Amino acid sequence: MRVGLVGCGLVGLRRARALGESQLVACADIVRERAEVLARAVSSQPQVLSEWRALVERDMSVEDNGFLLLETAARQVAFLHASWTEWKNLFSFEIFGHHGKLEVTGLGGSYGTERLAHYAMRPEMGPPDTIIWEYPMPDGSWEAEFGAFVKLARQPAAGLDDARAALRIVERVYEGSSA
Numbered sequence: 001m002r003v004g005l006v007g008c009g010l011v012g013l014r015r016a017r018a019l020g021e022s023q024l025v026a027c028a029d030i031v032r033e034r035a036e037v038l039a040r041a042v043s044s045q046p047q048v049l050s051e052w053r054a055l056v057e058r059d060m061s062v063e064d065n066g067f068l069l070l071e072t073a074a075r076q077v078a079f080l081h082a083s084w085t086e087w088k089n090l091f092s093f094e095i096f097g098h099h100g101k102l103e104v105t106g107l108g109g110s111y112g113t114e115r116l117a118h119y120a121m122r123p124e125m126g127p128p129d130t131i132i133w134e135y136p137m138p139d140g141s142w143e144a145e146f147g148a149f150v151k152l153a154r155q156p157a158a159g160l161d162d163a164r165a166a167l168r169i170v171e172r173v174y175e176g177s178s179a
Contacts, residue, residue, distance in 0.1 A: 008123070009034055010031070012038055012097050013038055013041060016038060016041065017042075022128045024042050025046050025047060026046050026047040026048075027039050027046050027047070027048055035048045036048050042170070044118075046108070053069050059159050066080070066082045066083075067079075067080070068080040069082075070169075070174055072169050087119065088110075089104060089112075090111065091104075091106060091107045091109045091111045092104070093105075099120065099121050099137070100118065100119050100120040100128065101118075101119045101128075102116065102117070102118055102119075103115075103116070103119070104116055105117075107139075108138070108139050109178070113134050113135065113136050114134070114135040114136075114139065115132060115133070115134045115135070116132070116133045116135075117130060117131070117132045117133075118119045118130070118131045118132075153162040
């Protein structure tokens with residue numbers, strides 16, 4: 001497998017070292033020097049980029065992968081990747097903080113066992129302290145939530161204005177992707 005990394009600091013270096021049989025072909029970081037340091041640290045001599053879009057742009061007649069990077073006024077960042085080409089059903093949701101990370105994987109069925117992992121960074125770095133909870137039982141949350149909704153007999157809080165706001169974000173993504 002050929003891999004491109006976006007973000008080449010300490011975490012990027014750890015990811016590059018953990019690639020196993022995969023080949024690192026490109027490193028992208030807004031600080032080009034970090035990408036160059038990572039490229040020198042691996043034997044595959046990957047391409048160095050200062051613009052992450054170069055890793056994901058392809059001339060395709062359909063959208064095979066969608067990438068969305070959002071930033072709030074407070075500089076909080078969210079990244080979304082949706083793929084038609086992932087060969088196995090995959091659900092992965094990660095929340096990163098200064099001192100750790102939460103990782104949610106699986107949705108049951110073909111997506112695998114639902115799992116929550118908490119990774120706590122140690123002051124000296126190294127492998128994080130990790131706690132993993134698995135939920136192998138059937139998920140009854142949809143039935144429970146829908147039942148509670150029916151009992152309330154009311155409209156959900158989200159409405160047309162919320163739908164329009166979401167579609168405006170999607171339009172801005174499409175406009176920005178052609179830049």
